[in-house]
Amino acid sequence: MWTKKAIHRLKSLIKLNNAQFVAIFEPFIDKKKIEGYKKFLGFQNCLSNDIGQIWCFWSTNFQATVISNKDQQITLAYVTAVYAKCTALERQELWDDLTDISNQIQSGWCIGGDFNVILEPSENIGGKIHRAYKSFDFAACMNKCGLEDAGFVGSNYPWCNNRRLGKRIWKRLDRIIINDNWLQRFNNVTVRHLSRTGSDHRPLLLKCYDSNNDVIKHFRFRHFWVEQPGFLDLVGQDWQIEVKGNPMWILQQELKRLGKRLSKWSREDIGDIFQKVEECEATLQQLEDVDAIDKNEQSRTELNKGQAEYVQWMAMQEALLEQKAQIKWFEEGDSNTRYFHNVIKDRRRRLQLHKIKNSKGKWLHSDEKISNSAIRHFKRIFNLPESAVDDNIFSCIPKIITDDDNVMLSKIPIEEEIKNTIFDMSSTTSLWA
Template structure:
């Protein structure tokens, strides 16, 4: 706990690793053998911003009680594909409901599932374009209003007029509104569920989002031959080949006869309870216990 507290105080994050779990051993026989991960790479926020795609690899121990560690430094490359995601703060905008209604009321021909698919696809494009053109960059808005507040405060120091006071109050109100939107957006992206209302910590949200993106990055995968493959293009080709071969295989019908040799421990009453349809209230309680950002909860509602 002291080590974790030290990392938090210094603003450092463990870079993670690939390879062996431990980096040191005392080299003794079984029963007295001790293995620990003593050696690790830590980075701060500035390093993550510029070299977030770096990776750590634990190599074999050769003539030492410590593993060799290779630290491959790579600059951040923002070449990922951005998919549509509904942002909760959109619902706070005054023209949101009318925009959705206008898009949804446009006629689409076809069966029910095709109509639903096409309407959702069209709505996602409409919302994306509206967000870019009308709302704009939320983070830039917050910075702009911060700068405006500084300028107006400086102006108030030299001229405490009623107009300057009203301008400062108006900009402060807009700053609070956009800061609330920014916090909502960051909380949704970081998927932090325990954050209490009013406990704003945008730096923590930014750090959580970057850490999630970093952990989601694939640096290498192992192919069907057991060989490691590196590089985005090579990894993509290997993934395509794997799924092509998987779905092209002839379906094998499993032999369920072996199940007859398993002793039955569930009585008929238990079996009926397991097979019964859940009541609507049970479904509602289960759905409402999910995170507000959960897709399952949104679909049910």
């Protein structure tokens, strides 16, 4: 059942992970309302199967062509969302459909969802003992289609019937399977079983990407630092260190030293925000499991603390994404993380150098060759002999600025003007931005 709590959790996960495709199974909502949920979740496209048990949402970045739309699966281009029937006889139609689709897809293929069957006894706790023959059809289908399990991180059992302890059953009914071409397309594929909230199934989060080369990191002031305990004390202590010289030299040295202190403080006291969010997610899963079993005041208190910490780290992560995008929020409090992810990715794509032509007209492709060629080029132009400039060439430039204008432009600004300029700047503007 798709509760109000579950839909808001889903929206948060979509924003947090910049999801481009989402599949929802058995929402128990009239499929005619899918358009409204599409807008609420922030997607541009949606599709439901005829019986309304599979809903798919995707963004414009996800190239989707409908290949198959049946009761137990929807296949869009190279992704299949599965919600299998409860009996082996009914599931046979699904295995046949997947086999037919495998003959149409020659590229990478990813299948995920609720298969309503496990592959081995270790994927089940509680209830009746699993019989191997019940897995034969699923295993045979995977083998025939050239599919393999993508693995996972998190709880071993994404489904639980949530009954009392003596009747409780855990199973791995939900999984993601992929073919070899998918692995060739993405050198890093991870599946996470997220915490279960408002449903008897855990959400499955699939991330696929190619590992990027390490880049040189320059200092950037992070806006969320000012909200952290100890920030003001650190700045105050560092700013009291005496530096001698002219005012501009003092300011430059103060900022340089403070930047190093802040970088070290951020690494040691705050750490990797994105990793912290993942750690909090894992901790929250454990606390939810403990609370479900213990059901006492202490477990509930620990769970509430874990949720509060999780929300805090998510807020810091979104603040960081906002700053990286280097644009302002259009509406105070909005959390359009997907948009900022796209802005960041687009900027990185446009700024990335894949090749460069050297002074001899030869194209260089590797990062090392490109950087060495650039260094040699600038060394050469900065070490050229000084050339004489004929001042008479300036006579052709018309005189537009009057003497009075020149005097006004050359005047040193007074403190009040400097103060007004600084105070008129955006609250998120800094010298390191």
